[in-house]
Amino acid sequence: MADAGFTALRQFSFTTRPYLAVEDATGAPIGLDDLDVRVGWMLDLISGAEAQMLWWLWQPATFDVLAAGRDSQGRTLPMHGHVAAARLGWTPHYPDGVYVPSRVTRVVTAQAVGTLRALAYRDTTITALSARFDPATGRLSAPSCAAEYVPSGFARGVARQLTARSRRTAGAADARLRITDVQAPPRTSAMARLSAADRQLAHLTVTDAVMTLTVKLPTTVAPTGRAQWRRVRVTAAIPPHLRRRPISEWHLPTLVLDHRGLLWRCAATEAVPAADVTSGNIAVGVDWSPSTLGAAAIATETPEGLVSDYRGFTYDDRGLGIKLARLQQEGQLLHRKAARLTRLAATAPPDVRAQLEEKIAVLDAHREAVGIKRGKINRELAFHFARQVTGYAADAQAQLIAVEDLTTLETRGHGHVNNNRAAQSARRQAVAALAHTAAEVGIAVVSVPARGSSALCPGCDEPLARPGGYHTAWCPGCRVGGNRDHVAGVNLAKRALLGRNNVTRRRGRMPAIRVAEHAPVRKCRDKNGPTPRRPRHRRVRHSLPTVTPRMGVTPKQHVPAPQASVWDTVKPAPPHGDACSRDTRPSPTPATQVADSMRST
Structure with missing residues (x-):
């Protein structure tokens, strides 16, 4: 175990949902449905500007700059994405007449630069693998040195992309391929990482068992001035199992919208016992x-x-592996069926094509639902x-x-x-x-x-x-x-x-x-490991009780108890769903019921 008295900092994530929202200036309450609409307006502005910025920067010169880590004057690029984008002159564009605060622009540039930096390694690897790729056979030659080694699964994925491009270009070989040659700009989900901004856009206050986020939100779908961005105080409950933890810092959340409304993806830093790798036996x-x-x-x-x-x-x-395998087969079946209907719709008459497109949309929705379920089970x-x-x-x-x-x-x-x-x-x-x-x-x-x-x-x-x-x-x-x-x-x-x-x-x-x-x-003959905990089953009666029937009374029919199964245990199983944190949550967050009751009509 760790040495006594020594601690280390650990970051962990959890999710929660708001149950109260009020205007910061007037204190007037806001319905949670109206809050979802206003957050959706801000996410639309952020996701649209981010997608346009990724499309504009999707060129080899961008990855050359990120791989070098220096700007045009030879200075090292800052670690923060929005500062690096400002140094390089990368600014997002918004629709004409729409006003967006500069702190929201920070969020956009930080998310876009983070995505491009994550793909810079893939760009370098594709360039190295394309030099070893043979379009005639679709195979990669063996690496000549240890620096050219990449994981085999990653290399196979790049080889498939290179093979597909070779078929599109009729086998024309290029001396130097980049990531922009084999794949399109990535599509990102709509989110707002408030950690990239400062107190002028959002700040978080934690008291007792609640978290209060004060954030600027638009009052219309296309704000034209600063007056149409107003501060809103949003309150969410801290999960019960986190209220007594030694948390030293609460970080600004990431705002996303799902089928239930606004969701906070939060992070926190706490002190845990320091682990010493070298002293263990x-x-x-x-x-x-x-x-x-x-x-x-x-x-x-x-x-x-x-x-x-x-x-x-x-x-x-507990049988979850079999369930995952079944869901995987179901998702693959839906994918194959949607792909076949897509091929049929390409050459079908207009009226038949419309019907096929409706079926394809239903299949895609079902496949997405299967993927979400698989993610939760995993x-x-x-x-x-x-x-x-x-x-x-x-x-x-x-x-x-x-x-x-x-x-x-x-x-x-x-x-x-x-x-x-x-x-x-x-x-x-x-x-x-x-x-x-x-x-x-x-x-x-x-x-x-x-x-x-x-x-x-x-x-x-x-x-x-x-x-x-x-x-x-x-x-x-x-x-x-x-x-x-x-x-x-x-x-x-x-x-x-x-x-x-x-x-x-x-x-x-x-x-x-x-x-x-x-x-x-x-x-070693001595037992040096713990005995795994095993559930104890209830006793099952396997034979009929020997009861002497009384004279003049209709005897009752004795039915033996059913055979116990692996799910029939005395010890309750741990909670299967954990929608609030990475750790085990003993009871659901009470704020969910409050949030459902406060939805505006």
């Missing part, structure tokens, strides 16, 4: 599995060497998995949690169904959730190399045998084995313990161990 290795999300095992460093009981913990996804699955693994590591008094490096991890050779299911799993989201939940108890999460973790013996580093099929592993030399995923977890935990003094830290990324070292892991 107990590590938990997390192995990603194609059948379930993951499994965990423990390795301990003792004066005699590394030991493990080779007994791990396998995560139970988020629930990721945080439930993170809480389970964090509790397992805390019970074992571990200081490290080792996860496989996702940049080098790719599922292959398990069949089309299992490969596709593993590729669509929320591994990266689960890693982020695990790092978030583990930081709360002072446990560090590091990434270790994934190659050979399931194929090599933790004791002698030799290939493992599969006497019982794919899910079993056995080393005849060391005479150790068991579940394949548990053995892989021991390997990952071993690599974390051996490489904890050579950790690479990069800004914005979790600590990483690049080199996989080897030391024999001895099997």
